[in-house]
Amino acid sequence: MVPIEERIRQLKKEKNAVILAHNYTSPEIQDLSDYVGDSLGLSIEAAKTAADIIIFCGVSFMGETAKILNPTKTVLLPEPDAHCAMAAMCTGEQLKDFRESDPDCIIIGYVNSTAESKKEMDLCCTSSNVVKVVNSVKGKDVLLVPDMNLGAYAASKTGMDVKQWRGFCPIHHGITVTQVAELKRKYPDALTMAHPECRKEVLDLADHVGSTESMVNVSKDSECKEFIVLTEVGMRYRLEKESPGKTFHFLDHAVCTTMKMATPESVLNSLETGRGEIILSDDVLSGARDPLARMIDLS
Ligand code: SF4
Incomplete structure (x- = not known):
């Protein structure tokens, strides 16, 4: 019997696939991956890959980000139910309502957001570049979503009056x-x-x-x-x-259970069957691309 890691390696080669994994995934997944990093590094890596298939080991907003940056490629999330609790705390509809109530305010969104939310943002940021991104709109009114702690941190580092959303990561906030x-x-x-x-x-x-x-x-x-x-x-x-x-x-x-959902078995299954393909509407794909691209340009 061929070991599972070897089968994954063979299939990756045959299908020209790449495996990207977040730093919080399990050791077995990190060992299988071509790139392991934080959200910023993963976004940059996803934007420049030449692979036809991206297997994203992490949570759904990460797979969505990879798809937004690579709309013609196949992006697979081996565990389609792996979602980020914080990303669910700010919806696209809520941001649309906010925009109507305060049209001049710049909406900066942590990359830990759904694709529908990203579509309503002006700029994205990660924890690596939040200070740089907020400073890039100095002098303007700014709302940072969804993480109130990241918003408070950005305000303290930039001296700006950053409006904060009420979202949080249960693991870090705990x-x-x-x-x-x-x-x-x-x-x-x-x-x-x-x-x-x-x-x-x-x-x-x-x-x-x-x-x-x-x-x-x-x-x-x-x-x-x-x-x-x-x-x-x-x-x-x-x-x-x-x-x-x-x-x-x-x-x-301090354990994020959804970050641990991907296993070598689910990665193999995704590669074999296409399970967990990220599908986004054209409207969301085009709307969410600019805020992400602006962030990558600033990085
Ligand atoms: S650690 Fe927190 S922010 Fe990261 S995926 Fe888990 S719930 Fe979301």
């Missing part, structure tokens, strides 16, 4: 000051890194605030040997791989 204080007490020599989806009072306790990709770089460059990492636990695998010999402490409950 990290509390008490939990972080306990980790810091246990590991007093550790450098603390936090994702900007965490609450402001948690970010205030961190030595570094940034995207998952920035955490990889900080851990590689720092002389520190021990880190407290305030983000989803899947990040441990990448950090340990890229900074061997260093120790990373996480909060064990």
Whole structure:
């Protein structure tokens, strides 16, 4: 019997497919993938791939983003029910209503949004480039959706009055000051890194605030040997791989179950049968492309 990883590799070659995976996916998926990264890196990689088929291991807004950037390619989400809880907190209809009530306000949307929402935005951003994107419209009224914590972070870094939506990531928003204080007490020599989806009072306790990709770089460059990492636990695998010999402490409950849904079996199934194809209307594809393209141009 040919091992599953080998069958995936053969099929990928036959069908000219590429596998992209987010940093929060399981180690088996990361090992199978051609590229592992954060939302910004994945968007850029999706925009430049020469493959005919993109297998996206992550949640649905990521597969949709890849499809928007590659409308003529086939994009497959091995687990079609893997959705982001935060993306569901801001709909396209709500943004249309907001636009009518405040037509001059620039709507900046975190890439963690549905394709219908992206269609109503002026610009997209990720946690890597949010400060740059918000600064690019300095002097204008800005609404940032859907993550209120990312909105507050952008406001604090740019000095702008960024209006915030009431959405949040349940995993990052669930990290509390008490939990972080306990980790810091246990590991007093550790450098603390936090994702900007965490609450402001948690970010205030961190030595570094940034995207998952920035955490990889900080851990590689720092002389520190021990880190407290305030983000989803899947990040441990990448950090340990890229900074061997260093120790990373996480909060064990910070688990995004939908990010863990893709398995080697579901990837193989998608490659064999086309299961999980992302289909978007022409209207959504064309409307959502510009906000994403503007973000990539700024990156
Ligand atoms: S970690 Fe949070 S923002 Fe990321 S996919 Fe899961 S619910 Fe969405």
